[in-house]
Amino acid sequence: MIGNPYRGFTIFFTGFSGSGKSTTGNLLVKTLEDRLSQPVTMLDGDEIRQHLSAELGFSQRDRNMNVRRIGYVASLITKHGGIAICAPIAPYRETRREVREMVEKYGGFIEVHMATPLEECERRDVKGLYAKARSGEIIQFTGISDPYEVPNKAELSIDTSGIAPEKSCEMVVDKLTQLGYVKKSD
């Protein structure tokens, strides 16, 4: 698969809001574009909602539809030899499995569980969402008032507490190297 422009893959981050999915994912976009000299597309939960799921809410059904749509787009990018990075919360195990199946029809699927503990995510509260979830202003908030099913066979698990985004990014690149998607000498 190394050096074959037609071998695509998808890196699928899952984890709580504030766990480091987008931050790590965005760094990874730049790192992989530099090292592999090909475009990398970030399918962020929020961006995809705008483009593909404007009408969906946060019920289990709607969350799953949104995650499946992200998976469908990632599977097509992978099919065409591209690299997609997905960063939805994706709280349900079964839906993540479905997405893996869609993508693996065409190429590689690397699930990365951002295992930053809820307390740390809430402490960061970059977007002020946890405060709103605690006050009840936002309902169905993953970790507070909505479930999160921890992955049991993710390719990689990262707790970003106390480590820099560059380090998380490096951990993913190391895993990709180990799996043969990135060459050691690249």
Place this chain on the structure above:
Amino acid sequence: MIGNPYRGFTIFFTGFSGSGKSTTGNLLVKTLEDRLSQPVTMLDGDEIRQHLSAELGFSQRDRNMNVRRIGYVASLITKHGGIAICAPIAPYRETRREVREMVEKYGGFIEVHMATPLEECERRDVKGLYAKARSGEIIQFTGISDPYEVPNKAELSIDTSGIAPEKSCEMVVDKLTQLGYVKKSD
């Protein structure tokens, strides 16, 4: 652009139901996969509705959202050097222009107007939809009870009345050759 696996493009069919979009598009998938040795993805109006727009109806707003979603996916395939074929009805000129803009950020966009006259499409009525539209069982049916804005600068226009699907497909391949997306000798 010839021979560069990273130069993607999108072929965007527009026209009435029954005008030959899917039939020509499906033939084109096989023809291009054979000649270019790379995958080609067909984004059929109906298939995309299932994957990305299950909740949308046929109002102008909903049709436009569906066509924009198709365009978004096609633009990402194009970005990664892939080939996408879109076959929605896409009745509104402004939305087609938006899709062109999205795709041209990354690669080529070839609009093909399936200019088969309404009378011929209705005569074929493969899915029995025109009969239902005439009886009022289906409302907002393009050409019968909903508008279609004819393209004024499509790259190609094909009236499929009395010609075989193979011929329509050949006309698209000839246009692609002329535009440099397919090599003469391929």
